[in-house]
Amino acid sequence: MKYGIYYAYWAREWGGDYAPYVERVKRLGFDILEISCASVPYMSRKEIDELKREKDRHDVIITAGYGPQLSENIASEDIAIRDNALRFWEKTFPALHELGVDIVGGGLYSYWPVDYSKPIDKAGDWVRSVEGMKLMADMAAPYGINLGMEVLNRHEGYLLNEVSECVRYVDEVGKDNVKVMLDTYHMNMEEESIEGAILAAGDKLGHLHIGEVNRRLPGAYGRIPWQGIAEALRKIGYNKAVVMEPFVMMGGKVGSDIKIWRDLTHGRDLDEAAAESVAFIRSVFEG
Numbered sequence: 001m002k003y004g005i006y007y008a009y010w011a012r013e014w015g016g017d018y019a020p021y022v023e024r025v026k027r028l029g030f031d032i033l034e035i036s037c038a039s040v041p042y043m044s045r046k047e048i049d050e051l052k053r054e055k056d057r058h059d060v061i062i063t064a065g066y067g068p069q070l071s072e073n074i075a076s077e078d079i080a081i082r083d084n085a086l087r088f089w090e091k092t093f094p095a096l097h098e099l100g101v102d103i104v105g106g107g108l109y110s111y112w113p114v115d116y117s118k119p120i121d122k123a124g125d126w127v128r129s130v131e132g133m134k135l136m137a138d139m140a141a142p143y144g145i146n147l148g149m150e151v152l153n154r155h156e157g158y159l160l161n162e163v164s165e166c167v168r169y170v171d172e173v174g175k176d177n178v179k180v181m182l183d184t185y186h187m188n189m190e191e192e193s194i195e196g197a198i199l200a201a202g203d204k205l206g207h208l209h210i211g212e213v214n215r216r217l218p219g220a221y222g223r224i225p226w227q228g229i230a231e232a233l234r235k236i237g238y239n240k241a242v243v244m245e246p247f248v249m250m251g252g253k254v255g256s257d258i259k260i261w262r263d264l265t266h267g268r269d270l271d272e273a274a275a276e277s278v279a280f281i282r283s284v285f286e287g
């Protein structure tokens with residue numbers, strides 16, 4: 001398995017310049033830097049080349065995540081919004097391919113954060129989402145890009161809240177590059193068994209996010225059953241990316257979208273704590 005971290009651990013705004021993170025994650029002991037697709041369609045030639053150069057120089061793999069905006073919702077009833085979603089990915093996939101990205105994960109099948117002040121049409125959105133995802137999958141396939149359908153907790157999404165729904169969704173889409181994606185933070189809230197959810201995903205699992213129940217870095221201090229997860233991953237023969245997605249800082253759009261209303265750094269230096277966490281998770285998962 002390869003181990004990564006989401007750049008937003010250090011960020012208060014989504015997107016931005018990812019190149020400086022490459023050397024940093026390598027130095028801290030990671031194999032992977034996960035970036036957000038937010039700024040990818042707007043990256044200049046120079047920015048793409050610079051990020052490419054950095055990841056080649058430091059031998060770092062890039063993966064990508066995204067929470068589509070309301071205006072990019074592939075499940076929308078509004079045809080113009082669905083078209084806009086496809087246009088977003090039309091610009092994003094070629095750039096990701098240049099960066100060597102082979103997995104994009106997140107609530108790609110809907111939008112994020114969900115506006116729960118409006119009525120939710122889960123059945124209708126499901127049908128539209130499956131249809132739209134078939135188009136997205138065909139658009140991504142020539143670039144060798146897999147799409148991870150991240151199962152999200154009820155407060156952040158309503159289409160896929162538990163692994164059984166995701167497996168059904170992935171089966172209905174029926175495209176080889178559309179995969180199940182799990183995150184320990186969300187599983188902790190919605191799954192009766194975290195290990196059982198991983199086993200249920202089986203060979204459909206295409207990407208894995210890890211984090212503690214309060215989105216702190218994975219560690220021995222928390223409540224996530226890391227040893228059991230390691231065993232479940234071994235049982236399904238998972239050999240892909242394991243990316244931690246910690247959020248510990250207040251402030252900015254990241255802080256308000258993630259709802260961080262207290263300092264979760266516990267006074268730790270961010271780099272030191274991340275290096276310690278990846279060493280911990282490597283030792284448990286590679287045990």
Ligand SMILES: [Mn+2]
Pocket residue numbers: 150183209245
């Ligand atoms: Mn996640």
